[in-house]
Amino acid sequence: xxxxxxxxxxxxxxxxxxxxxxxxxxxxxxxxxxxxxxxxxxxxxxxxxxxxxxxxxxxxxxxxxxxxxxxxxxxxxxxxxxxxxxxxxxxxxxxxxxxxxxxxxxxxxxxxxxxxxxxxxxxxxxxxxxxxxxxxxxxxxxxxxxxxxxxxxxxxxxxxxxxxxxxxxxxxxxxxxxxxxxxxxxxxxxxxxxxxxxxxxxxxxxxxxxxxxxxxxxxxxxxxxxxxxxxxxxxxxxxxxxxxxxxxxxxxxxxxxxxxxxxxxxxxxxxxxxxxxxxxxxxxxxxxxxxxxxxxxxxxxxxxxxxxxxxxxxxxxxxxxxxxxxxxxxxxxxxxxxxxxxxxxxxxxxxxxxxxxxxxxxxxxxxxxxxxxxxxxxxxxxxxxxxxxxxxxxxxxxxxxxxxxxxxxxxxxxxxxxxxxxxxxxxxxxxxxxxxxxxxxxxxxxxxxxxxxxxxxxxxxxxxxxxxxxxxxxxxxxxxxxxxxxxxxxxxxxxxxxxxxxxxxxxxxxxxxxxxxxxxxxxxxxxxxxxxxxxxxxxxxxxxxxxxxxxxxxxxxxxxxxxxxxxxxxxxxxxxxxxxxxxxxxxxxxxxxxxxxxxxxxxxxxxxxxxxxxxxxxxxxxxxxxxxxxxxxxxxxxxxxxxxxxxxxxxxxxxxxx
Amino acid sequence: xxxxxxxxxxxxxxxxxxxxxxxxxxxxxxxxxxxxxxxxxxxxxxxxxxxxxxxxxxxxxxxxxxxxxxxxxxxxxxxxxxxxxxxxxxxxxxxxxxxxxxxxxxxxxxxxxxxxxxxxxxxxxxxxxxxxxxxxxxxxxxxxxxxxxxxxxxxxxxxxxxxxxxxxxxxxxxxxxxxxxxxxxxxxxxxxxxxxxxxxxxxxxxxxxxxxxxxxxxxxxxxxxx
Numbered sequence: 001x002x003x004x005x006x007x008x009x010x011x012x013x014x015x016x017x018x019x020x021x022x023x024x025x026x027x028x029x030x031x032x033x034x035x036x037x038x039x040x041x042x043x044x045x046x047x048x049x050x051x052x053x054x055x056x057x058x059x060x061x062x063x064x065x066x067x068x069x070x071x072x073x074x075x076x077x078x079x080x081x082x083x084x085x086x087x088x089x090x091x092x093x094x095x096x097x098x099x100x101x102x103x104x105x106x107x108x109x110x111x112x113x114x115x116x117x118x119x120x121x122x123x124x125x126x127x128x129x130x131x132x133x134x135x136x137x138x139x140x141x142x143x144x145x146x147x148x149x150x151x152x153x154x155x156x157x158x159x160x161x162x163x164x165x166x167x168x169x170x171x172x173x174x175x176x177x178x179x180x181x182x183x184x185x186x187x188x189x190x191x192x193x194x195x196x197x198x199x200x201x202x203x204x205x206x207x208x209x210x211x212x213x214x215x216x217x218x219x220x221x222x223x224x225x226x227x228x229x230x231x232x233x234x235x236x237x238x239x240x241x242x243x244x245x246x247x248x249x250x251x252x253x254x255x256x257x258x259x260x261x262x263x264x265x266x267x268x269x270x271x272x273x274x275x276x277x278x279x280x281x282x283x284x285x286x287x288x289x290x291x292x293x294x295x296x297x298x299x300x301x302x303x304x305x306x307x308x309x310x311x312x313x314x315x316x317x318x319x320x321x322x323x324x325x326x327x328x329x330x331x332x333x334x335x336x337x338x339x340x341x342x343x344x345x346x347x348x349x350x351x352x353x354x355x356x357x358x359x360x361x362x363x364x365x366x367x368x369x370x371x372x373x374x375x376x377x378x379x380x381x382x383x384x385x386x387x388x389x390x391x392x393x394x395x396x397x398x399x400x401x402x403x404x405x406x407x408x409x410x411x412x413x414x415x416x417x418x419x420x421x422x423x424x425x426x427x428x429x430x431x432x433x434x435x436x437x438x439x440x441x442x443x444x445x446x447x448x449x450x451x452x453x454x455x456x457x458x459x460x461x462x463x464x465x466x467x468x469x470x471x472x473x474x475x476x477x478x479x480x481x482x483x484x485x486x487x488x489x490x491x492x493x494x495x496x497x498x499x500x501x502x503x504x505x506x507x508x509x510x511x512x513x514x515x516x517x518x519x520x521x522x523x524x525x526x527x528x529x530x531x532x533x534x535x536x537x538x539x540x541x542x543x544x545x546x547x548x549x550x551x552x553x554x555x556x557x558x559x560x561x562x563x564x565x566x567x568x569x570x571x572x573x574x575x576x577x578x579x580x581x582x583x584x585x586x587x588x589x590x591x592x593x594x595x596x597x598x599x600x601x602x603x604x605x606x607x608x609x610x611x612x613x614x615x616x617x618x619x620x621x622x623x624x625x626x627x628x629x630x631x632x633x634x635x636x637x638x639x640x641x642x643x644x645x646x647x648x649x650x651x652x653x654x655x656x657x658x
Numbered sequence: 659x660x661x662x663x664x665x666x667x668x669x670x671x672x673x674x675x676x677x678x679x680x681x682x683x684x685x686x687x688x689x690x691x692x693x694x695x696x697x698x699x700x701x702x703x704x705x706x707x708x709x710x711x712x713x714x715x716x717x718x719x720x721x722x723x724x725x726x727x728x729x730x731x732x733x734x735x736x737x738x739x740x741x742x743x744x745x746x747x748x749x750x751x752x753x754x755x756x757x758x759x760x761x762x763x764x765x766x767x768x769x770x771x772x773x774x775x776x777x778x779x780x781x782x783x784x785x786x787x788x789x790x791x792x793x794x795x796x797x798x799x800x801x802x803x804x805x806x807x808x809x810x811x812x813x814x815x816x817x818x819x820x821x822x823x824x825x826x827x828x829x830x831x832x833x834x835x836x837x838x839x840x841x842x843x844x845x846x847x848x849x850x851x852x853x854x855x856x857x858x859x860x861x862x863x864x865x866x867x868x869x870x871x872x873x874x875x876x877x878x879x880x881x882x883x884x
Binding site: 056057059061098103104105107171201202205242243307308310486487488498499614622627 | 686688689692693731803805820821825830832834836840843850854855857861864865867868870871875878
């Protein structure tokens, strides 16, 4: 690339970034909400961060206890505070500041092009958190001592740097691992800032993750990339190899929302805005879901049950934004809930239940940070959704719109989970046919709309990127087979190894990947996550007789099982995803581009207990034919050494250029 | 929150762990014998040992499952472990130990284990024991140490037969490695359970990692960073 062209690109990038700032929502929202809210945000930010760490937990043995009783609906739903921008010292640098205590990494890519405009500080440390009024505080690991972490609110065009400092205890009694690496799920992020599972760092060190907050397609479109690639609901979480479930169970995750013209962070009639409910914390509310189990009260704590040497335990308490069975006051208008499943392993099956016990409608507008082309309203059970439940796998995000104007002031509405939790306090069914154990949280309709309601949800939410679906021919096709051999999870015959690359792609190309679940035991659904870019699902097939006819694939009867067929939330013509639920015997075929950055990335099962058992492998993006060939030869060589079929580790077909 | 070089070092002086211990002290949160059991096992030297008290308590250990006449995986795994032992021989028997437990105690008596160990040149390596015992005890140990909290797997004795369990009872850290991985990777995973390092040691390690990254970048010198 010539110097001259580079310069032009830089100029155009400046212009559009400035434009973005002018029109973008972050500024607008701050103007409107600023005067009152900023005061309290500031107060929050200035809380001392040097308070002495809490006493290490005394755990309650290896047998899962029944959690103590908790009275439903006594705590209000906490809204994670917006993260407060700050200044950082030492000043962030392109090369890792080794002398200053930064964790080792390659130089930031595109650092000058996207020199950071805004800086955040998230310090991982031990703290205590109260999950319910009836429980004593529990020992957690949280960013800035908070669970969930403060939410980073940002805008496309505003290049961001988040300094993650490791202040976890040098020695811990918890089952966590005091080394961390933070992944922004699913940012279009350069490898050195992507929280690669092997790039963890210990206490005392920090790592600057550079998030360009640019759309994918920077090379092709210039500026801040292709606006059709817009993604909005992200989350960041610990990704430490072999301990991701443990560290996330302890609390190391938070949300990251990026606004743009379409989704500007306010509800005014501005050009390009979809005008969805969009005031963070007021009409646009994160619902961060997890399940926990608690020990009996001891030493002034109700510790989270955990066993050193095990993955995260299954919980018997459903937790939303850090509280068990909270309540939220709402007005009679539309709200947007950004539902995030932080795992570690539980699948949520959710529906909205009205005061009379019947299912109330909600409309899905976005899946995994991507707006659907056409919104999907779920108002009851259908053949595609036999139970009427929205199924949310680990790490998936669903943005749903609920219109509370269908209810009257004084009525209550419930978020129902199909599985029953242990409440422990005898409570009559809050609505007919709705046992209290199924209720995740309660919405109390307390008033008519105060902030005027947004207009009807548009019937289309915009165009998806082109140039990826057939008849476009992919540069290469590749198959990822998830298997269980001798009790060890494998992908293409091998377990996770941070030092080994298992597939290599050329920067700027598009590939068609088949994800194939050959783990027959348990018939688990593996929520497969691919880092770096969003994919488009072409088809889903199943093998009806995987033992005798392992390679006979039949299209799934789309109408039978929710989450298995190509429902509107996964059909590549309507949706983009970064988590692909993969039930036993299923194969999902998807297409993905690999643009703008190079380096090491991951594909893994996002059931964190599986991921920690190494159902994860590394793939690389390179930008030279020499490196591509060299790494392909390494892959072949290692497979030969391991006695594995070489061809299973190489692309099935590829164009001459790939 | 603000950091400069000076307080980077002073702030963490307190983190500095004590000097290497001469006695093996378990971490206060270790569940000890209630998880590991104190089963009486026999070594390939026909010596009776209490599993937790004499083999695990306060130590860093690498444990694998095997049996003497297994033809496929076990010899490969054992020969890999010989390489691991060679690489870590300065620590073996001092603060790091290796235990190979038979999955078939009915047929593997100490003599059979000794023969297997000799075949691999592992019979006289410091800190490495081959263990047999009562089948019930062995099954309990397998379940407790290699379990996965999933009934479909945990009841199948073949499951996780290929895993290396790595435990440091002094820091209460459990992790694992896969024997099929490269020696480099296995050693890395073993180091995940090493005693906590001082900040100075971590910074030194960090420097070494950076040098490795720089070397890779140089090797692929065309990697675009702007």
